[in-house]
């Protein structure tokens with residue numbers, strides 16, 4: 161069995177520029193990886209079938225699973241006769257705004273590329289990944305990137321200053337399609353993407369914390385007031401910066417002191433379903 165790491169992502173910024181005729185939204189967002197990861201195992205099957213199992217009882221084990229779709233897409237595109245057994249050790253919460261499914265698909269592409277000796281470049285895998293979902297291309301590379309288009313155009317940028325990240329997810333799942341669908345661009349406050357890029361270029365932690373912004377917060381906050389409450393609690397417990405990731409409902413807080421980290425972590429565990437304290441990684445080579 162070959163094992164591949166599938167880390168979660170957070171959005172440091174998420175801006176929507178306009179709605180496109182194909183019903184997707186043109187986005188501009190800065191994404192980075194955190195040290196909370198699923199573990200994907202891949203093994204060749206001589207019978208040509210794709211079989212998947214996972215440690216989670218809520219993700220499907222059939223062709224609805226994004227990792228299954230990744231294997232099928234590779235097989236179909238390159239006319240591969242071999243099959244694969246895929247296992248998923250799920251650590252990333254599901255439907256959380258952390259790209260868990262997308263990262264599983266990306267890790268499956270990387271893993272099978274190696275296992276089946278296809279020698280495809282990461283750029284080729286990212287292009288394939290875009291057919292599965294908008295976040296998959298970023299997850300193929302990992303690291304830190306500016307994503308544009310519908311999210312599939314990836315430009316690597318410097319990793320953020322290292323710090324702690326507290327992730328807090330309330331007991332609800334959010335549908336990405338309905339959040340984008342509920343967006344009113346006349347109402348939103350756009351994040352300053354350029355300023356965030358400057359912060360990363362300068363390795364400036366304070367400016368990074370000040371530049372966090374996500375236009376989708378306006379929609380998810382209206383649908384789920386408990387997400388607003390988590391954001392307020394994080395501020396109260398003393399994080400340096402706080403934002404909802406993706407379409408939510410996970411909220412993340414950035415902290416650079418271990419003392420404050422335990423205060424925030426313990427405080428949130430009191431009333432939030434799933435809380436994680438992890439490191440911001442943001443380096444491309446961390447996928448090994």
Ligand SMILES: C[C@](O)(CO)[C@H](O)COP(=O)(O)OP(=O)(O)OC[C@H]1O[C@@H](n2ccc(N)nc2=O)[C@H](O)[C@@H]1O
Nearest residue numbers: 183184185187293294295296310311336337340406407
């Ligand atoms: C919210 C984010 O996670 C931020 O990183 C992504 O923009 C969403 O990425 P994703 O979950 O991979 O999204 P997809 O599976 O491609 O799309 C799910 C649905 O979200 C909406 N969608 C997604 C991406 C985009 N740029 N515009 C959209 O309007 C569409 O209704 C689409 O049918």
Ligand SMILES: Nc1ncnc2c1ncn2[C@@H]1O[C@H](COP(=O)(O)OP(=O)(O)OP(=O)(O)O)[C@@H](O)[C@H]1O
Nearest residue numbers: 225226254255256257258259260261264295336406
């Ligand atoms: N490998 C997988 N892991 C998790 N969910 C999966 C997977 N494959 C398919 N799904 C389905 O995808 C849906 C979204 O799950 P996921 O955890 O990827 O959401 P997310 O973190 O909000 O994604 P994003 O941040 O990319 O919008 C769930 O309804 C789940 O059933």
